[in-house]
Amino acid sequence: MTTGKVISCRAAVAWGPGQPLIMEEVQVDPPQKMEVRIKILFTSICHTDLSAWLGENETQRVYPRILGHEAAGIVESVGEGVMDMKEGDHVVPIFNGECGECVYCKSEKTNLCEKYRVNPFKSVMVNDGRTRFSTNKDGKKKPIFHFLNTSTFSEYTVLDSACVVKIDSNAPLKNMTLLSCGVSTGIGAAWYTANVQADSSVAIFGLGPVGLAVAEGARARGASKIIGVDINSQKFVKGQAMGITDFFNPKDLDKPVHKKILEMTGSGVDFSFEYVGNLDVLREAFLSTHDVCIS
Structure with missing residues (x-):
């Protein structure tokens, strides 16, 4: 003892x-x-x-x-x-x-x-x-x-x-x-911080454990379009299992990421999450959203 x-x-x-x-x-x-x-x-x-x-x-x-x-x-x-x-x-x-x-x-x-x-x-x-x-x-x-x-x-x-x-x-x-940090942080961001709404659109930059948890949280809240962005294309397979509906690799694009998302959604997403920790990526995530709250 x-x-x-x-x-x-x-x-x-x-x-x-x-x-x-x-x-x-x-x-x-x-x-x-x-x-x-x-x-x-x-x-x-x-x-x-x-x-x-x-x-x-x-x-x-x-x-x-x-x-x-x-x-x-x-x-x-x-x-x-x-x-x-x-x-x-x-x-x-x-x-x-x-x-x-x-x-x-x-x-x-x-x-x-x-x-x-x-x-x-x-x-x-x-x-x-x-x-x-x-x-x-x-x-x-x-x-x-x-x-x-x-x-x-x-x-x-x-x-x-x-x-x-x-x-x-x-x-x-x-x-x-993963419950101690990654999953709770990601799901909490979608559920509580952003309060993702049903039928809304979401963009997630970086599909590591936290980003994937955001996808799961957004799916649980009823988001209709969940766009995953990552420089590792293999993340799409795992992302689909967590709720990602659309995916693209920025390295495959001939235009800025936010312009691609604007084309996909018409006016930008309702919610955008950045989990890379990079200022340039953060800027793209910000520019990918609506310029006014229309949800």
């Missing part, structure tokens, strides 16, 4: 901006009040992890640190006060946690929790302002900092219970890592 004890395990530790991640033996403390310790079975990597590893924003440089925020695992133990989860539950961590009690959580306009919202500057636990990770260097205990409420590049991690969601035990954990 490991409940209540410090667990020694392996984790990929970032020691500095752009430095290679080092597999280290780390100590993971037991969960405190309203915290959960999870055994991570699967974890994915996201561009956000890459940005933090590179230290692109100097104000977010906190090292040593355990990155990672897309994962799935099993509850190893829970701290005092945790009632909705127990040892053995299948869960996914979420970087945008919800306490359910603050003015933000109770608002219908936002889910950016006052205490547990996504915060790249947060590197310690809420309870005591300390970390639950450490390692021994030169005979001294050295703290290792948290990342995005999650830190999933470790065999075990500790999270605030507000940042853990219980899932169906029959769901394949290997696939559930």
Whole structure:
């Protein structure tokens, strides 16, 4: 039994901006009040992890640190006060946690929790302002900092219970890592941020996991035309399964992308999503929409 004890395990530790991640033996403390310790079975990597590893924003440089925020695992133990989860539950961590009690959580306009919202500057636990990770260097205990409420590049991690969601035990954990970020981000963008309407037209620039999730969300909302744009033509096959009705590769065009979309739709799409992270592509996505709201 490991409940209540410090667990020694392996984790990929970032020691500095752009430095290679080092597999280290780390100590993971037991969960405190309203915290959960999870055994991570699967974890994915996201561009956000890459940005933090590179230290692109100097104000977010906190090292040593355990990155990672897309994962799935099993509850190893829970701290005092945790009632909705127990040892053995299948869960996914979420970087945008919800306490359910603050003015933000109770608002219908936002889910950016006052205490547990996504915060790249947060590197310690809420309870005591300390970390639950450490390692021994030169005979001294050295703290290792948290990342995005999650830190999933470790065999075990500790999270605030507000940042853990219980899932169906029959769901394949290997696939559930996408729920932590990519799928929820994409579907949420279509359902909540853009509020895609039935019979509307949609353009999606970049058919990675998030872009494909947007397609699924738009299809579920009843969009009649969902245009996929990607420089990898093989994405069309996967895109069709997710709801893409039309597809083209910008490299195959002899005109700007937005002009092609204007020709296809007559006046531009109702909703446009850009998931490449490129200013030129963002401009094309913007120009592909109506110049006034006519939906």
